[in-house]
Amino acid sequence: MFFDALGFKWWYEPEGFSLRFDYEEFAAEWDMTEQQLLAEGVPQTFEHLDGKEYSYLPDFYLPELNFWLEIKGPNPTRDEIEKAFILSFMADQAARMRIREAKTEAGVLSAFEDLFQQGLHIIYGDMPWPFPQKGNIFGFSSYHGSNFFAQIAGAESDAGEPQREYRSLLMGKLKLCWQECPLCMKIGIGELGAPYCVPCHDEIAQHIWTHLVAEYGIKSVPDGLELTEDLKNPKHPVNRNPRNPLNLKAMKITKDLMNPEFFSSGHKSPRLQKAYSKARSARFEHGQSP
Numbered sequence: 001m002f003f004d005a006l007g008f009k010w011w012y013e014p015e016g017f018s019l020r021f022d023y024e025e026f027a028a029e030w031d032m033t034e035q036q037l038l039a040e041g042v043p044q045t046f047e048h049l050d051g052k053e054y055s056y057l058p059d060f061y062l063p064e065l066n067f068w069l070e071i072k073g074p075n076p077t078r079d080e081i082e083k084a085f086i087l088s089f090m091a092d093q094a095a096r097m098r099i100r101e102a103k104t105e106a107g108v109l110s111a112f113e114d115l116f117q118q119g120l121h122i123i124y125g126d127m128p129w130p131f132p133q134k135g136n137i138f139g140f141s142s143y144h145g146s147n148f149f150a151q152i153a154g155a156e157s158d159a160g161e162p163q164r165e166y167r168s169l170l171m172g173k174l175k176l177c178w179q180e181c182p183l184c185m186k187i188g189i190g191e192l193g194a195p196y197c198v199p200c201h202d203e204i205a206q207h208i209w210t211h212l213v214a215e216y217g218i219k220s221v222p223d224g225l226e227l228t229e230d231l232k233n234p235k236h237p238v239n240r241n242p243r244n245p246l247n248l249k250a251m252k253i254t255k256d257l258m259n260p261e262f263f264s265s266g267h268k269s270p271r272l273q274k275a276y277s278k279a280r281s282a283r284f285e286h287g288q289s290p
Contacts, residue, residue: 001282003062005275006187014061018141019054019086026089044089046170049082056083058120065188067116076122076138085170088120088140118191121176121189129278131268134173135192148205152251154201178275179266196262209254 003010023046056066068087072080095118096109107249119141179190180195183204264268 002211002275003060004281005216006271008062008064010188010200011063013057013059015056016057017087017090019056019083019090020091021049021052021086021146022212023050025093029093049086054083054086056087065191066114068120070122072122072124074125076124079080080122081138081170081172084120084122085140085172088118091118091120092286119189127276129280130273132192133255134176135177137176137178137189138174138261139189140172141189146219148202148209148251149255152248152255177267177278178272180269180271181213181266182262182269192267193264195260198267201258201263205254205258207251208257212250212253 010063026046031141054148059071060069061067062069068084069092070080070084092115095111095115098114102108102111119139121137121139121141123137126138173191175192177192178187178191179196180187181200185196186197195201200235
């Protein structure tokens with residue numbers, strides 16, 4: 001009922017998978033040794049999964065989103081999470097192989113879209129109402145935070161790079177929930193309390209930043225270059241250099257002007273609340289508790 005209310009096509013138990021995890025291939029993909037993975041903050045090692053055969057049948061597949069979904073009780077087991085992790089890694093590897101084997105530009109773009117959109121999520125606990133309060137989804141996906149503000153974090157960090165944080169089992173993401181972008185109305189899964197639709201969020205940030213460059217003459221180009229009349233054109237694609245103090249100032253002003261509550265409110269959308277309501281009603285019809 002939930003997927004129907006949102007207009008998504010869905011397949012129930014579409015395909016079974018035979019899973020086998022290769023630890024060395026995984027480490028090579030990250031270009032890290034086990035010690036380096038641990039130093040990055042990954043709380044588990046993966047060697048105990050190496051070489052084992054698993055059989056896995058996800059509950060749902062949503063072709064429009066390229067999502068596999070599992071519906072579980074309040075506490076997914078370690079075995080369930082490990083299977084989800086392995087399938088997500090296999091899907092990632094398959095998408096990367098498609099990129100390498102693509103013969104045309106259209107094929108490369110299609111493979112990249114699959115890579116960055118695909119995800120495997122475990123939906124657990126009761127149906128939220130009127131909207132999720134703490135997040136009710138755990139999963140593995142390629143969603144990233146704002147690229148614009150990541151540059152600010154990188155410029156301000158001691159190492160000069162954004163700080164990576166692994167907060168949950170097997171490098172999955174906690175605090176996820178269904179969200180709808182308040183601008184483009186795209187629906188998907190993202191982190192509760194964070195901007196869901198990064199392209200829309202960063203496009204607005206880029207627009208504000210470019211306006212500051214054009215109207216106030218903030219030097220936002222690499223050191224040694226002058227801000228020419230052409231570069232002052234708001235439509236001109238200027239490359240940001242956050243190591244430039246004045247450019248960093250412009251980026252911070254941009255961050256202050258953004259409305260974080262607006263971009264982080266996607267989990268409260270009326271369409272999602274209507275879908276939750278229909279899903280809860282369907283459960284009541286079958287004599288189940290919400």
